[in-house]
Amino acid sequence: MFIQQLVNGITQGSMFALLAISFGIVYGTLRLLNFATGSMYMIGAYFGWLMVHHVASNLFLALLAGAAAGYVVGYILERFAFRALRGVARIASLICTIGFAMFFNELMSVVFGAERKAMPSFYADTAFVIQGVSVSWLQIILVMVAATVLILLQLLIYRTKLGLAIRAVSLDFKTASLMGIPTDRVISLTFSLAGAVAGISGVLAAAYYNALFPYMGNMAGLKSFSAAVFGGLTSIPGAILGGYLLGIIENFAVQFISSGYRDIIGFSILVIFLLLRPQGLLGRKTD
Amino acid sequence: MNLLEIADLHVHYGAIHALKGVSLSVAEGSLVTLIGANGAGKTTLLNTISGAVPGSGGSVLFRGEEILNELPHLITRRGIAHVPEGRKIFSELSVEDNLNVGAYIQKDKQRIRTLIERNYELFPRLAERRRQEGGSLSGGEQQMLAIARGLMSDPTLLLLDEPSLGLAPILVETVFKLISDINAMGVAVLLVEQNANVALQTATFGYVMETGQITIADKASALLNNPAVQNAYLGVG
Numbered sequence A: 001m002f003i004q005q006l007v008n009g010i011t012q013g014s015m016f017a018l019l020a021i022s023f024g025i026v027y028g029t030l031r032l033l034n035f036a037t038g039s040m041y042m043i044g045a046y047f048g049w050l051m052v053h054h055v056a057s058n059l060f061l062a063l064l065a066g067a068a069a070g071y072v073v074g075y076i077l078e079r080f081a082f083r084a085l086r087g088v089a090r091i092a093s094l095i096c097t098i099g100f101a102m103f104f105n106e107l108m109s110v111v112f113g114a115e116r117k118a119m120p121s122f123y124a125d126t127a128f129v130i131q132g133v134s135v136s137w138l139q140i141i142l143v144m145v146a147a148t149v150l151i152l153l154q155l156l157i158y159r160t161k162l163g164l165a166i167r168a169v170s171l172d173f174k175t176a177s178l179m180g181i182p183t184d185r186v187i188s189l190t191f192s193l194a195g196a197v198a199g200i201s202g203v204l205a206a207a208y209y210n211a212l213f214p215y216m217g218n219m220a221g222l223k224s225f226s227a228a229v230f231g232g233l234t235s236i237p238g239a240i241l242g243g244y245l246l247g248i249i250e251n252f253a254v255q256f257i258s259s260g261y262r263d264i265i266g267f268s269i270l271v272i273f274l275l276l277r278p279q280g281l282l283g284r285k286t287d
Numbered sequence B: 001m002n003l004l005e006i007a008d009l010h011v012h013y014g015a016i017h018a019l020k021g022v023s024l025s026v027a028e029g030s031l032v033t034l035i036g037a038n039g040a041g042k043t044t045l046l047n048t049i050s051g052a053v054p055g056s057g058g059s060v061l062f063r064g065e066e067i068l069n070e071l072p073h074l075i076t077r078r079g080i081a082h083v084p085e086g087r088k089i090f091s092e093l094s095v096e097d098n099l100n101v102g103a104y105i106q107k108d109k110q111r112i113r114t115l116i117e118r119n120y121e122l123f124p125r126l127a128e129r130r131r132q133e134g135g136s137l138s139g140g141e142q143q144m145l146a147i148a149r150g151l152m153s154d155p156t157l158l159l160l161d162e163p164s165l166g167l168a169p170i171l172v173e174t175v176f177k178l179i180s181d182i183n184a185m186g187v188a189v190l191l192v193e194q195n196a197n198v199a200l201q202t203a204t205f206g207y208v209m210e211t212g213q214i215t216i217a218d219k220a221s222a223l224l225n226n227p228a229v230q231n232a233y234l235g236v237g
Helices: A002-030 A037-055 A059-085 A090-112 A137-159 A161-171 A173-178 A183-209 A216-231 A236-256 A259-276 B042-049 B072-078 B095-102 B109-122 B124-128 B139-151 B169-184 B196-202 B220-224 B227-234
Strands: A126-130 A133-136 B004-013 B016-026 B031-036 B057-062 B080-083 B157-161 B188-193 B205-210 B213-219
Touching: A002 A037, A002 A133, A002 A137, A002 A161, A002 A183, A002 A216, A002 A236, A037 A059, A037 A090, A037 A183, A037 A216, A059 A090, A059 A183, A090 A216, A126 A137, A133 A137, A137 A161, A137 A183, A137 A236, A161 A173, A161 A183, A161 B095, A173 A183, A173 B072, A183 A216, A216 A236, A216 A259, A236 A259, B004 B042, B016 B031, B016 B042, B016 B213, B031 B042, B031 B169, B031 B196, B031 B227, B042 B080, B042 B157, B042 B188, B072 B080, B080 B139, B095 B109, B095 B139, B109 B124, B109 B139, B109 B169, B124 B139, B139 B157, B139 B169, B169 B188, B169 B196, B188 B196, B196 B220, B196 B227, B205 B220, B205 B227, B213 B220, B220 B227
Parallel strands: B031 B188, B031 B205, B080 B157, B157 B188
Antiparallel strands: A126 A133, B004 B016, B004 B057, B205 B213
16 A cells, blocks of 8 residues: 555656646746746646647647647736836736636636636556566656656756746846846746646646646646745755645545645645745745 | 947936936946945946836947847847846856856857856966865855856956955955956946946946936046045945
8 A cells, every 4th residue: 555655646746746747847937836836837738638629639739739728818917017017016927827827728628618618538557567566558657757857947947048038037136137038038037937837737747647627727826836845945856845745645644634735735834834944845944 | 429328317216217328438448437425326227227227218239239138148148247136146056057157148158167267367266176166156256256157248348346345455456457358358347336436447437326426427537536426326525
């Protein structure tokens, strides 16, 4: 059972980690909590599903479609929830992201229906069995995709000129603009990247649970927000760690306590961490 | 034609008229200083030149082209580097990454390397600390880093805002010596300072600003001997 819960935890943790990092890059760059992160995840899942049902039944093409949809939604959010409200109190942007989340949820529910859609199974064959626990190819692919995205993001942010610009903008965007950095473009791109990552996470979730629905992003968004806070909102490795830990802890809680406590555990972690260590596991104690 | 030609520049912050028709010019390769009391509008003027603050009237010509209210990153691309008040280094980035950010507009990697090496020659302390986080440097080192970072865009005009602020007197001397050296390399400098004495000794031309207006414009050596300037800014007489 231990192995079973660990495998489940890592698989779910991968999706949390991707969403947590989506929160983390937006917060790190703009000091804005994007509560529409769950919607970018949900819309990503729908575009992945559209790809599978209308174009080609291929998981990787679905991931691309989800990433592209998330990218566009991220761009829209930056334009209307952030840039249009510049100079107004930051809380206005935050509330606007909540408004957008509701808007997107209802929009998708009107367009596609509020009921669950089925996502076909991909790579459901058993890859290997360890101590009686079978691990499917899908689980392996899911973890690998998440790891690849996280590594590529790390490389982008810490090894490229664009990444340096993103870091400079996140530290002090006024001074960054004096260095010749087109800050508006960098901020927009950061938001879009966060959207693409959330969209990928949404397609992975739809494939893993074989289902998608317009409100799937609500709980996923809130949980990965607590994962991001748990790890440290301003720290990218922190967000990844928080995502995986939350996935693993939740699954063990299900095993040792009761499945009814799954969500309680996630949010208890958020509350306890905010009380004891507001900067999270790896966050910095600045600002 | 002057490198920088400001004419009748006005800036409003809401109801506050911060700059009331400022005219000032900086010739190619010259070192010009702008002195004045706290709140006179010196920083506002630099911020308006670099595009960080919008102007409400007048003109700012750089190499004969209007740049007033252009976006800051485009103004940097034209060859104006602004070293802001309070240094504003990126404290969580290493010294070298601070320099790399300063070189954002440079496309050629070899050119960036050359500019970094030139900076390390000018500021040997920075070479020693290249891997350290910017925030761990002392005040004087941070000021040097801020100036070095400004030079990374290879500017023709360097705007310096209060480089002596918060520095020990011995460091002030070092920093101003460096400013002269940079000017000698052919970079025009517009230096804003409250420390009028050392600023006028370093510059060739000076302007005095009071409540958003230029009140005196003269050779720096003449300003040093001007009784009004001596009384108000040099603590003499």
